[in-house]
Amino acid sequence: MLLIDLARTSAAVAADSARLAKIRHLAELLGRVGPDEAEIAIAYLSGELPQRQIGVGWRSLSDLPEPRQIATATLGQVDALLERIKAQTGTGSQAARRELLGQLFGAVTRQEQSFLHRLLTGELRQGALDGVMIEAIARAADVPSAEVRRALTLRGSLPAVGAAALRGGVAELKAFHLEVGRAVAPMLAQSAASVTAALEKAGAPAAVEWKLDGVRVQAHRSGDDVAVFTRTLDDITGQVPELVEAVLGLPGTDLVLDGEVLALRPDGRPEPFQVTSGRVASRTGVASLRETVPLTVFFFDALRVGGADLLDLPDQERHAALETAVPAGLITPRLVTADAEEAEAFFGDAVRRGHEGVVVKSLGTPYAAGRRGAGWIKVKPRHTLDLVVLAAEWGSGRRRGWLSNLHLGAYDPETGGFVMLGKTFKGLTDELLTWQTEQFLRIAESPADGPADGPAGNPGDGHVVTLTPTLVVEIAFDGVQRSSRYPGGMALRFARVLRYRPDKRPEEADTVATVRAIML
DNA sequence: TTCCGACAGTGGGGTCGCAAT
DNA sequence: ATTGCGACCCCACTATCGGAA
Helix, strand or coil: CEHHHHHHHHHHHHHCCCHHHHHHHHHHHHCCCCCCCHHHHHHHHCCCCCCCCCCCCCCCCCCCCCCECCCCCEHHHHHHHHHHHHHCCCCCCHHHHHHHHHHHHHCCEHHHHHHHHHHHCCCCCCCCCHHHHHHHHHHHHCCCHHHHHHHHHHHCCHHHHHHHHHHHHHHHHHCCCCCCCCCCCCCCCEECCCHHHHHHHHCCCEEEEEECCCEEEEEEEECCEEEEECCCCCECHHHCHHHHHHHHCCCCCEEEEEEEEEEECCCCCECCHHHHHHHHHCCCCHHHHHHHCCEEEEEEEEEEECCEECCCCCHHHHHHHHHHHCCHHHECCEEEECCHHHHHHHHHHHHHCCCCEEEEEECCCCCCCCCCCCCEEEECCCEEEEEEEEEEEECCHHHCCCEEEEEEEEEECCCCEEEEEEEECCCCCHHHHHHHHHHHHHCEEECCCCCCCCCCCCCCCCCEEEECCCCEEEEEECEEEECCCCCCCEEEECCEEEEECCCCCHHHCCEHHHHHHHHC
16 A cells, blocks of 8 residues: 555545544445555554554654655565664664655655654544544444454554454454563543542442642563563663562562552652653663652552453452452552542542542452543642743644743742743633633734744744733642753643733732742 | 534653663 | 753643433
C-alpha cells in the first residue's frame, strides 16, 4: 500500500466531523491493506509510530526538501527508513539522521509530507486516535469492538491487536491474555470536586485511598525476574532498584501489581513531585541516588496473584488478593466506608500529611484498563488566586484566531509591577475565548495584528501579544512549584481559568508574597 | 427528546540524557 | 560548560458525537 493512500484517508477523516464517518473511512482503508502492512497502517492512522520514538521532533523537521509530484512511496519503504533513522539515535550522528530524514521527505509528495510531519510531531489532528481506530478495526475485521478493546488492554499495542483481528478475527483476539512481563494498559481515574460528590458517583460503600504524588508503576514478577513499567508502558526497571527488591521480597513469585512510587523524607512526608520525578527519570548514578533520594512504593491493586488473573474481578476481591500477597506497609492506606463524613475526614488527613488527595473506588468494578471509567474518582484540594493577565498567545488548531494561552502574574507591591507565574489555556469556553480576544486586542501593546502565520509549532516568536496589565482573572491550581524558568522562582502547577474579575483592579490582585507563602 | 459517557484537542511545568555549540 | 531538543513524568478542561435513558 502507498503512503498517499493513508494521507488521503487521513484527510477524509479530518474533513468529516462525525465519528461514524471517520470510522467508515478508516475501516475502508483497513479492508484494503495487506497483512504485512496492516500494523504500519494502523499505527500511522492512530497517530503512532511502530518504532515508538525515533528522536525526531518539530525542530528536526525544519528545512525539508521540496516534495515530488508523483506518489510512489510504500508503507514498507517509509517504515524501513524510519527504522534506520531510529537506529541513528545515540550514535552521535545528527547529520546522518538529517540526511535520512531528507531522503524520506524528498521521496514523497506535498500531501504525504504534511501527513508525515504531523505524524512525527505527534500532532495528527484528524479527530481520530485509539478510540476511533478501535471501532474501525472492529468494523473492518467484523468483530465486536469490546473484543478489540480487551485485547488492547492486555497487549498494550493497537497495531499488534488490530493486525491480529484482521488476520484471525475473534479467535485470534481471544488468544491475547495477561502475560507476566508484558505491561497492561493501566486503569485511569475521573475526577470530582469533593469526596462527597465522588462517593455519590461511585456508590456507597466505596473505598477511599490516599492519592500519592509520585509516578505510577506496574510491577511484574515471574520467579526471580521483575520488570517495572510506567503509565505509558515504558520499562523503568533499572531506575527503581528499591521497588525491584521490594517485589523480590514478597512471598509470591507470579505477580502483577499496580501502585505508585515516590520519594519520602526521613519524617515520612512526601518530597515535592519534582524530586520524585527527577529520581525516577535518572538512569545514571542510581546506586548513589538511592542513598540520597530513596524511593518507596505503595501498591493499591493486584492484577495477578498466585497464577490467577484478577482483571475481571470486582475491586473488593482484587484488593483482598492484594492483601494476601503484599504486607500492609506496602499497601496504599485505604478506608472502606459509606459515610461521607468519615470519607471527608480521611481525605483531610491525607492532605494534612502532604499527600495529593484521595481516589474513591467503587467496590464492584473490574480493572477497566486504559479507560477513564467511573470506577475510580480522584479528589484533590484546589487553591485559587486572583492574577493579572500580562500577555496572551494566539491559539492553534480549533483555537486559531483566538488569543488563547494567558501569561499570568502576581502583583509586587514593592515595585508596583507584576511577576509572571506561568501560563494557562484551560477552563476557557468558546464564548470566553471570543470575549477575551476582543478585550485583549484593545489593551495590546505589541504586536496588535493578527495571528502569526508562520509554520506550525514554532514557539517563542511572533505569536505572543503583550498586554497592558489591567485584567484580573481568578485562577485555580494544584500547588506552587519551584521554578528556574520564571523570575519569581515559582510556577503554578495545573493552572486553569475560573472567571474574570472585572470588579478588581490589578493592584488588588494577589501578591507575590501570598504565592510564596503557599509554596512554603 | 434529553442526557451523559467517551474521545480528541489544546496546551501547562519539570526533569533527564544526548548532541551540538 | 552551556544550550537546545526529544521524550516522558505529572496533568485540567471544553466541545462534540452518538448511544442510553
